Amino acid sequence: MRHLLSIADLNKSEAISILDTASELARVSDGAVKKLPTLRGRTIVNLFAEDSTRTRISFEAAAKRLSADVINFSAKGSSLSKGESLKDTAMTLQAMGADAVVIRHPASGAAQRLADSHWMSGSVVNAGDGTHEHPSQALLDAFTIRKHLGMGGSDLTGLSVAIVGDILHSRVARSNVLLLSMLGAKVTLVAPPTLLPVGIDSWPATVSYDFDSVIPHVDVVMMLRVQQERMSDLFFPNAREYSRYFGLNTDRMACMKKGAIVMHPGPMNRGLEISAEVADSARSVITEQVTNGVSVRMAILYVLLAGGALEVGSN
Amino acid sequence: MKPADYLIKGVSLPDGKKADIAISDGVIASLSNGFKGEANTIIDGSECVALPGLVDLHTHLREPGREDAETVLSGSRAGAKGGFTALSAMANTSPVADTAGVVEQVYRLGQEAGLLDVFPIGAVTQGLKGEALSEIGAMADSVARVRVFSDDGNCVFDPLVMRRALEYIKKFGGLIAQHAQDPRMTIGSQMNEGVVSARLGLKGWPAVAEEAIIARDVLLADHVKSRLHICHLTTAGGVEIIRWAKARGIDVTAEVTPHHLLLTDDLASSYDPVYKVNPPLRTESDVHALREALADGTIDIVATDHAPHPTEAKECEWQEAAFGMLGLETALSIVQKTMVDTGLMNWVQVAERMSITPARIGGYESHGQALVSGSIANLVVINPTQKWTVDRDLVVSNSSNTPYHGHELPGVVAHTFYKGVATLINGNLTSIGGM
Numbered sequence: 001m002r003h004l005l006s007i008a009d010l011n012k013s014e015a016i017s018i019l020d021t022a023s024e025l026a027r028v029s030d031g032a033v034k035k036l037p038t039l040r041g042r043t044i045v046n047l048f049a050e051d052s053t054r055t056r057i058s059f060e061a062a063a064k065r066l067s068a069d070v071i072n073f074s075a076k077g078s079s080l081s082k083g084e085s086l087k088d089t090a091m092t093l094q095a096m097g098a099d100a101v102v103i104r105h106p107a108s109g110a111a112q113r114l115a116d117s118h119w120m121s122g123s124v125v126n127a128g129d130g131t132h133e134h135p136s137q138a139l140l141d142a143f144t145i146r147k148h149l150g151m152g153g154s155d156l157t158g159l160s161v162a163i164v165g166d167i168l169h170s171r172v173a174r175s176n177v178l179l180l181s182m183l184g185a186k187v188t189l190v191a192p193p194t195l196l197p198v199g200i201d202s203w204p205a206t207v208s209y210d211f212d213s214v215i216p217h218v219d220v221v222m223m224l225r226v227q228q229e230r231m232s233d234l235f236f237p238n239a240r241e242y243s244r245y246f247g248l249n250t251d252r253m254a255c256m257k258k259g260a261i262v263m264h265p266g267p268m269n270r271g272l273e274i275s276a277e278v279a280d281s282a283r284s285v286i287t288e289q290v291t292n293g294v295s296v297r298m299a300i301l302y303v304l305l306a307g308g309a310l311e312v313g314s315n
Numbered sequence: 316m317k318p319a320d321y322l323i324k325g326v327s328l329p330d331g332k333k334a335d336i337a338i339s340d341g342v343i344a345s346l347s348n349g350f351k352g353e354a355n356t357i358i359d360g361s362e363c364v365a366l367p368g369l370v371d372l373h374t375h376l377r378e379p380g381r382e383d384a385e386t387v388l389s390g391s392r393a394g395a396k397g398g399f400t401a402l403s404a405m406a407n408t409s410p411v412a413d414t415a416g417v418v419e420q421v422y423r424l425g426q427e428a429g430l431l432d433v434f435p436i437g438a439v440t441q442g443l444k445g446e447a448l449s450e451i452g453a454m455a456d457s458v459a460r461v462r463v464f465s466d467d468g469n470c471v472f473d474p475l476v477m478r479r480a481l482e483y484i485k486k487f488g489g490l491i492a493q494h495a496q497d498p499r500m501t502i503g504s505q506m507n508e509g510v511v512s513a514r515l516g517l518k519g520w521p522a523v524a525e526e527a528i529i530a531r532d533v534l535l536a537d538h539v540k541s542r543l544h545i546c547h548l549t550t551a552g553g554v555e556i557i558r559w560a561k562a563r564g565i566d567v568t569a570e571v572t573p574h575h576l577l578l579t580d581d582l583a584s585s586y587d588p589v590y591k592v593n594p595p596l597r598t599e600s601d602v603h604a605l606r607e608a609l610a611d612g613t614i615d616i617v618a619t620d621h622a623p624h625p626t627e628a629k630e631c632e633w634q635e636a637a638f639g640m641l642g643l644e645t646a647l648s649i650v651q652k653t654m655v656d657t658g659l660m661n662w663v664q665v666a667e668r669m670s671i672t673p674a675r676i677g678g679y680e681s682h683g684q685a686l687v688s689g690s691i692a693n694l695v696v697i698n699p700t701q702k703w704t705v706d707r708d709l710v711v712s713n714s715s716n717t718p719y720h721g722h723e724l725p726g727v728v729a730h731t732f733y734k735g736v737a738t739l740i741n742g743n744l745t746s747i748g749g750m
Contacts, residue, residue: 087630107632108505108516109586116585130634132516174516198521199513 039068062297090119138175157184165224318353326360341735368400368693373618380409387424398695413449422459551604573649588636623714
């Protein structure tokens with residue numbers, strides 16, 4: 001595996017091996033010395049053409065715990081904001097000897113363009129491209145679900161997951177639908193019809209417009225952020241109405257199955273798609289997702305740059 | 316008797332009959348079995364088919380304004396290479412071809428290039444803004460004698476503006492060529508809306524955004540009894556509307572591009588913007604509907620929508636890239652591949668769809684003439700038995716944004732004659748005109 005651009009690049013055993021590697025690496029993160037020497041002397045560039053503090057910091061921490069040198073290259077104040085093309089940026093990174101580029105970009109397919117071009121030769125990790133995919137987020141979500149609810153097996157067979165919100169524009173949803181279904185979970189997408197893409201019938205998921213009818217039957221409720229710009233673009237009448245039908249509040253949380261968990265990729269709009277009480281409740285694993293994100297991203301970099309998965313049980 | 320300028324020996328005519336075609340003084344001097352006279356240049360046509368010179372009703376030549384992408388001369392050369400003897404230069408140049416001055420400039424550049432006729436298309440509205448009518452009458456009366464008007468690239472969206480334009484052109488027997496795209500339904504759209512756009516996270520471009528405008532405009536054309544032409548039809552639904560309109564006697568014609576006869580939206584999976592085009596590539600079932608409609612005459616003509624762009628406009632992220640692809644040099648091969656080799660059309664129909672009918676729609680009287688003695692010698696000789704491989708580094712156009720790079724295609728354009736002079740011999744451009 002050279003790049004991670006889409007969950008579709010992975011087969012089931014590769015996905016599970018990333019999760020298993022992350023489990024091993026998580027033990028390192030729990031130790032007193034958090035660092036492994038694996039990627040010493042390797043250079044990883046975080047190319048962030050779109051603001052994202054949380055994902056960038058997570059990848060940065062992951063790379064540093066593997067002893068890689070990290071260069072942060074973000075939109076504001078860089079040549080990217082001065083109209084430099086992706087090609088020129090890529091060739092600059094190549095000239096600097098980047099072994100891997102972690103790219104966050106507002107254009108769908110930007111990571112694949114970088115990987116397919118001859119502009120640079122390093123590995124490309126998609127850290128979110130437009131409204132396409134966010135594979136590392138899906139992997140950390142699957143990791144979190146497995147840790148909490150896994151039935152002892154390595155996959156997610158038997159679990160039901162609801163993904164709720166703006167599916168149309170969500171790269172988190174696209175990656176999660178592919179990954180969670182590949183791992184055996186049953187995925188239900190819950191959204192107003194305006195926020196579901198035409199062509200969704202071909203996805204390995206079922207669709208519902210009725211959050212209340214779905215909520216008692218799922219093991220995981222994954223809430224998606226509602227972007228500010230959707231408010232003014234006729235997708236729903238107003239924020240209050242959205243919240244009434246598709247927000248996760250304490251009343252709805254009370255209908256959840258015993259042991260079911262609440263997830264959110266962040267950043268949250270408290271009071272809109274999720275109430276503060278739910279976000280801070282015992283069911284919420286939202287901050288744990290952040291913690292797990294570092295281990296999973298370590299595993300991704302490990303698999304791409306150290307040439308394979310970490311053997312379970314090795315150290 | 317003086318020798319003929321050219322003699323094409325033993326070539327197949329569109330109907331399959333063999334003939335010797337002698338060309339002299341700009342006309343087909345004789346068309347016979349066993350030409351007896353002398354000729355300065357003798358061409359073996361035994362494996363070849365002769366067609367009236369191809370006529371494109373939809374070409375972006377980019378001059379004035381974007382000479383880095385294409386010029387009237389470079390586009391004329393690409394046309395000659397592809398077997399064309401007439402092109403129609405779209406109005407979305409910079410400045411826009413919305414005055415007599417600009418269309419006369421483009422017409423004159425075409426004459427100076429001298430490789431084929433360049434017929435300028437005038438803008439329907441000033442600056443292609445869709446608000447106020449451009450100087451339609453002045454363009455019609457100019458040296459360029461413009462008869463076809465289009466805001467192509469933009470849709471004439473305001474129904475009142477469209478109605479007035481359709482009415483106004485009746486004064487001189489003109490035609491409005493509509494780029495059917497509801498702009499409100501396609502804000503930021505990147506590709507056909509469907510299964511593939513859902514997966515790729517690229518903003519969808521619904522078929523209905525095209526079909527709704529076609530439906531409206533055939534009704535408007537019927538109401539004011541004027542002539543409407545629909546540019547680059549791409550959807551099965553659009554075909555149904557045109558079929559209905561023609562059955563009702565509405566004076567509407569329609570075109571399809573070669574790329575919409577072959578390519579589908581799943582090519583966007585590469586995120587390579589060479590496949591980004593307006594209107595977008597659609598689905599397999601649309602492609603089949605378009606082929607059937609072209610074969611049965613519901614779609615009247617093939618038009619290239621040749622849209623050159625400089626390298627940097629395509630070497631970027633999909634959503635940043637320009638819309639459009641090259642078409643002139645590959646059009647005939649794509650039509651052979653999709654329509655002739657599939658058994659859907661014969662060469663008589665190819666001659667109609669790519670020469671005779673577009674010449675009639677555009678009012679280009681010296682083109683699309685039957686291959687008979689006395690006709691103006693605008694013709695193309697192709698070898699349908701040969702194959703060739705497209706190489707974007709070898710195209711004649713100033714740009715290289717062909718979606719067929721590396722494709723092996725059937726049908727080689729061997730010779731092109733414009734007013735009795737060879738512009739292409741054995742696949743090589745000759746050194747005539749403004750070379």
